[in-house]
Amino acid sequence: MSKISERVRHVKIRDGYCLICGEFGTLSIDHVPPQGSITVTKVEQRHIMEMMGAGAKSIKGVPSTNGSKFRTICSDCNSNILGGNDGEVADANKKLTSKIRNYFQNPTSPYNTVSIDINPIKYARAMIGHILSATSVTECKEPPQKSLYFDPLKKFVLGDDYAITKTHDIYYWFYPYDRHLSAKCVSFFNQGHSTALSLLSFFPIAFLVTPKDEGIYPTHAARFDFSSSKLVLDLSSYNIHFSDFPFSELKGNQMCLLNDCQTIISYPIKNQEI
Template sequence: MKKLLIRGRLHNWIYRLSEPTAPYNTVSIDINPIKYARAMIGHILSATSVIECKEPPQESPYFDPLKKFVLGDDHAISKTHDIHYWFYPYERHLSAKCVSFFNQGHATVLSLLSFFPIAFLITPKNEGIYPTHAARLDLNSTKLVLDLSSYNIHFSDFPFSELRENQMCLLTDYQTIVSYPIK
């Protein structure tokens, strides 16, 4: 019930801030970052297809620390992963368990969960590719600050935004889901 209340308050603040008379471009909410990150990462990991379930789990330097974190080890990702987030203004939901992204000679793996109002991105520690307007989630912070400005809004769908020059995005259909909320 508390999660719904927090999400409801965040939605109300965002709608109020989108009014033409709103003086601020950011909204801040008190959170427990460990519980929030654990829930979001758990959702990403649980988005599993029948194809994946047919094979036994494999060891993975990318996914194993995420699994340990979700199962209760608060420090499992402190040296292996970074988390970024930004304002996601769309109704469609995006879930990408594993995407390879190549940008300006640098390749990395990333995972994403996006639904209004937040995009949540997981990348390898200090190796990630993410939009310039993304904020890094500090697991020691007590606040989540979301910038609602339209700065770089055309990259809010990252990594599914327009590719330029030598950028590439590789993914599998069974690990990537696009859905819409039921109305």
């Protein structure tokens, strides 16, 4: 017998504390990925750990008719803060998708990369804002607590261009799948080193946020450079099996520690009524 994902316990709320500005009030619906950056379809949401193990196929996701949504931020942060930057992500995705299509239609090309021009501040502000929002409504029920990891990210999203200069690094790589991954906070251990990670992945980019100079990331990832207006994506198949990092196969002494309700996968539903 199938059962519904535990995600259903983490979506129902009306009023709470905004996960970006911290103000209490009516919460609005944030689309993650942002509208305009993907083709919006019927989707199901599940916690990522529910996709693993022998009983994974018996769990039914929480359905949505128009994309993956999270009611965790106020309307001002949603409409003015994220809304004012989401266009940068949508524009980048359209340009990248076109160049990626051309790349795979021309297999004789000697180059493995495609590049586009972006506004790095606006792009990163939108992506980090959606990382902060894509989580459980449980976090909205209590006043925000001080956090050395999250406070600079919130300040950056709210308009301080330099808030994360000395606190965080960002890495990105080609993400070739139609499913969407969001992870507000994951602790990853590799070769004796552990660190916190935050992630947002949807075609064609995986976007990873780490503490400054402490990050763990795939070897084919590129560092996001705030001083550059170029976004360069490596499309080679090298290390492609790590595209789902940090949820790829663990090897050796690697370990991953997470709160299940902070890690969500959304995937399109085809030919189903919901």
